[in-house]
Amino acid sequence: MTGLPLRVTRASWEAEGVIGLRLAAKDASPLPSWEPGAHIDVRLPSGLSRQYSLCGDPRERRHYDIAVRLEDAGRGGSAEIHGSALVGRDLTVSYVRNHFPLTEADEYLLIGGGIGITPLVPMIRALAEREVPWSAVYCGRGAETMAFRDELAALGGQRIRCVDTARETRPDLKGLIGRLGPGAAVYCCGPNSLLDAVSEVCEAAGVRYETEHFGAATASADAAAGDEVELELRRSGVSVVAGPETTLLQAIRDAGVEIESDCEEGYCGTCETGVLEGVPDHRDVVLSKTERAAGRTFMPCVSRACGRKLVLDL
Numbered sequence: 001m002t003g004l005p006l007r008v009t010r011a012s013w014e015a016e017g018v019i020g021l022r023l024a025a026k027d028a029s030p031l032p033s034w035e036p037g038a039h040i041d042v043r044l045p046s047g048l049s050r051q052y053s054l055c056g057d058p059r060e061r062r063h064y065d066i067a068v069r070l071e072d073a074g075r076g077g078s079a080e081i082h083g084s085a086l087v088g089r090d091l092t093v094s095y096v097r098n099h100f101p102l103t104e105a106d107e108y109l110l111i112g113g114g115i116g117i118t119p120l121v122p123m124i125r126a127l128a129e130r131e132v133p134w135s136a137v138y139c140g141r142g143a144e145t146m147a148f149r150d151e152l153a154a155l156g157g158q159r160i161r162c163v164d165t166a167r168e169t170r171p172d173l174k175g176l177i178g179r180l181g182p183g184a185a186v187y188c189c190g191p192n193s194l195l196d197a198v199s200e201v202c203e204a205a206g207v208r209y210e211t212e213h214f215g216a217a218t219a220s221a222d223a224a225a226g227d228e229v230e231l232e233l234r235r236s237g238v239s240v241v242a243g244p245e246t247t248l249l250q251a252i253r254d255a256g257v258e259i260e261s262d263c264e265e266g267y268c269g270t271c272e273t274g275v276l277e278g279v280p281d282h283r284d285v286v287l288s289k290t291e292r293a294a295g296r297t298f299m300p301c302v303s304r305a306c307g308r309k310l311v312l313d314l
């Protein structure tokens with residue numbers, strides 16, 4: 001993974017099962033800038049690479065803050081972070097990427113589930129300083145597991161509703177979303193069940209929405225199988241056919257064209273590739289709904305094509 005060598009300068013207990021990490025340059029020099037919704041990939045000492053949303057303040061350029069929930073059914077990244085003494089360790093961190101940017105809207109509703117609150121924290125911080133109507137709902141199973149509650153209360157007061165789903169009924173999404181005006185936007189990050197529910201209600205109500213998945217990816221290399229696809233790699237001047245069992249990433253490499261990858265399961269975004277012609281069949285969990293609809297980039301490690309051919313910017 002190409003990126004920045006950053007040192008873990010602080011680990012903090014944010015909530016039951018949630019650890020915060022602070023990463024900074026060894027010489028304390030300013031880090032590349034970022035906007036709310038951005039994430040970084042962190043290469044752990046074991047070699048595992050994991051993606052985390054930045055949850056600090058973008059105006060603070062000397063460090064990046066992330067929060068990591070211990071996932072019992074995870075794939076090892078969170079267990080490694082929770083189980084090792086990382087303060088003082090140097091880790092490779094990717095350059096910032098943002099597939100979940102806060103775009104202009106007349107009104108905002110932010111919905112976070114569990115550790116899915118992390119990309120929403122800097123959004124809330126930004127909205128709290130703007131003259132725009134906004135509100136947020138933060139759901140978690142057990143108040144003690146919900147990080148950033150005090151900080152969010154200080155930022156938003158009554159605009160932020162924290163819902164402990166172990167004790168209270170889930171929020172009425174239809175009611176919340178149905179009340180929004182025509183220029184509103186909904187931002188949601190959390191588990192798939194929450195994203196699916198929010199997407200369904202927003203589509204029925206005709207409300208613009210953006211979602212970001214967290215947790216173990218639903219995409220997989222197996223899911224990358226499908227019909228034969230012809231790839232034209234325009235800048236390289238070569239074409240290749242990916243058979244039904246071959247990922248498009250592998251086909252690109254078979255054609256002798258270099259392409260960077262990391263997770264190869266559709267969740268890190270490293271292999272993101274420009275699409276010049278054709279319609280991708282997106283199977284990753286990285287791109288936003290808007291980016292999928294635009295079809296200008298895709299993740300060839302898991303995605304395929306809706307038609308027989310794609311022309312790629314490679």
Ligand code: FES
Nearest residue numbers: 262264269271301
């Ligand atoms: S390599 Fe991670 S999304 Fe393709």
